[in-house]
Amino acid sequence: MSTTAAAAAAAKREKLVVTVDKPIPLEFDMGHLTAFDNNPLDPELYRTNREACLTAAMRDGAQALINQVLTVLPLKATADGIFAELPDPVTTLPREKPIPKDREPTKWELFAKKKGIKAKKKDGKLVYDEEKQEWVPKWGYKGKNKEAEAQWLVEVDDKKAHSSHCEKPRQPQRNTVSGRLRRLFAAPKEGHVALCFDRGQRG
Amino acid sequence: MIRIGKPRNARSKRALAERDPKLIENQKTTLILRGTSASETIQSVLTDLHALKKPASIKFSKKNDIHPFDDHSGFDFLSGKNDASLVVLGSHSKKRPHNLTVARTFDHKVLDMLEFGVDEKTYKSLEAFKEVEKPRVGMKPLLLFSGAAWEQSDQMKRVRNFWMDFFRGENVKAVDVEGLQYVLSFLAAEEGKVHIRGSMIRTKRSGQKLPRVEVEETGPRLDLTVRREQEAQPEMWKEAIKTPFKQVTKTKKNISTDIIGDKIGRIHTGKQDLSKLQSRKMKGLKKRDIDHMDMDDATLVDEEEAAPKRARRS
Numbered sequence: 001m002s003t004t005a006a007a008a009a010a011a012k013r014e015k016l017v018v019t020v021d022k023p024i025p026l027e028f029d030m031g032h033l034t035a036f037d038n039n040p041l042d043p044e045l046y047r048t049n050r051e052a053c054l055t056a057a058m059r060d061g062a063q064a065l066i067n068q069v070l071t072v073l074p075l076k077a078t079a080d081g082i083f084a085e086l087p088d089p090v091t092t093l094p095r096e097k098p099i100p101k102d103r104e105p106t107k108w109e110l111f112a113k114k115k116g117i118k119a120k121k122k123d124g125k126l127v128y129d130e131e132k133q134e135w136v137p138k139w140g141y142k143g144k145n146k147e148a149e150a151q152w153l154v155e156v157d158d159k160k161a162h163s164s165h166c167e168k169p170r171q172p173q174r175n176t177v178s179g180r181l182r183r184l185f186a187a188p189k190e191g192h193v194a195l196c197f198d199r200g201q202r203g
Numbered sequence: 204m205i206r207i208g209k210p211r212n213a214r215s216k217r218a219l220a221e222r223d224p225k226l227i228e229n230q231k232t233t234l235i236l237r238g239t240s241a242s243e244t245i246q247s248v249l250t251d252l253h254a255l256k257k258p259a260s261i262k263f264s265k266k267n268d269i270h271p272f273d274d275h276s277g278f279d280f281l282s283g284k285n286d287a288s289l290v291v292l293g294s295h296s297k298k299r300p301h302n303l304t305v306a307r308t309f310d311h312k313v314l315d316m317l318e319f320g321v322d323e324k325t326y327k328s329l330e331a332f333k334e335v336e337k338p339r340v341g342m343k344p345l346l347l348f349s350g351a352a353w354e355q356s357d358q359m360k361r362v363r364n365f366w367m368d369f370f371r372g373e374n375v376k377a378v379d380v381e382g383l384q385y386v387l388s389f390l391a392a393e394e395g396k397v398h399i400r401g402s403m404i405r406t407k408r409s410g411q412k413l414p415r416v417e418v419e420e421t422g423p424r425l426d427l428t429v430r431r432e433q434e435a436q437p438e439m440w441k442e443a444i445k446t447p448f449k450q451v452t453k454t455k456k457n458i459s460t461d462i463i464g465d466k467i468g469r470i471h472t473g474k475q476d477l478s479k480l481q482s483r484k485m486k487g488l489k490k491r492d493i494d495h496m497d498m499d500d501a502t503l504v505d506e507e508e509a510a511p512k513r514a515r516r517s
Binding site for chain 2: 017033035037057083084086093100
């Protein structure tokens, strides 16, 4: 009994038509999810039972659209559901606003282009210290440039052994006492006499 | 036009930037207005259109003394003020009962306008279909233009183009198949008459790959008659349908990203010449020795080759 019922149901299911056959094939613009059915509506039915006529046309169109989505469009299954990728639209529809114009280059941009000047790339404040196995600042507190100061033993260059420079390797020589004195008593250039004298007075 | 000064803070700056023309545009916003007199029918139509167009829709309830076919400056102003490019005005008068004026704007100026008369007798709102489920907010409708009349005249083509623009919704690259539940049909059997029907899609298992589609009307049911029309000026239309050059980005070959986000590059090395591969050096494996071994029929050639060499050396 149940088997015959199931068979009957199956037969009934198979009867359902899922294709849309019309004399003029439907056109689609799937970019806008639109179908164009240029077949005339049944004139007799349109006059006598309008709603039935419209509903029939509507059903066929909807079936055609769903078929198009499921067969022609590429489908992608994601966690949020199955997505149908839409092609570019075919029908030209007007824009809302004009196409934006490119910004006028500034005077500097024009000049830079003419001269071939390019913006300097920032390469960061940190450098990788192989010994410490971490990133350290290039200069300043705990910086890479302070490395020489932190050494407990410094190799002395024989030639410079007597200069104070090797005591404070970071300090420019001109700021040391000997450096200042040397500058002060160096033979003054022409026109610089007064300045040298002045300094001597103060010191 | 509305005078807009320099933005004073970041928020207003963002708001202004949102209104600027864009290469890829936002969804068109619909502005829904009522005229000085509006019948109950036309007001219901406006409510329906607002419901279908939400969230990209603004509905005003105050009366507006706008007669767009005489002077559309009111449309221009409100379009600019609200950054809306689709304007709908519902009005009712003895001369034009249940009148629906729809307009598109380009750069906040009216591009084209159409006027429809709503048939009061056949009209049924979304609310009237009580038992049937309503389309959810922001649901992209499927559009169907059915009937031979659509291709019959240029006016009908313009009407079709308008309604397509009106209901197309957001520009998207992909849609959730699950969300395709609402179909809006525009049916035209004779020129100048448009039947708009909205219905929910019900799919049935058919025993085949594709489902059997049935429709259940959920409204609105609108029978429109085309009244007046103002066509777009050709030069304005031309400007409006310009499409920007597509910026094609060249895809870099052989570079991919894995799930973790690491960049993976694939490089191609040439085919390795195995004959030049240096294997273990042994006296017994020397190449020259092999040459010497099968000299039987190559002796002549070898000697010929060797002769000039010897000459050069001496």
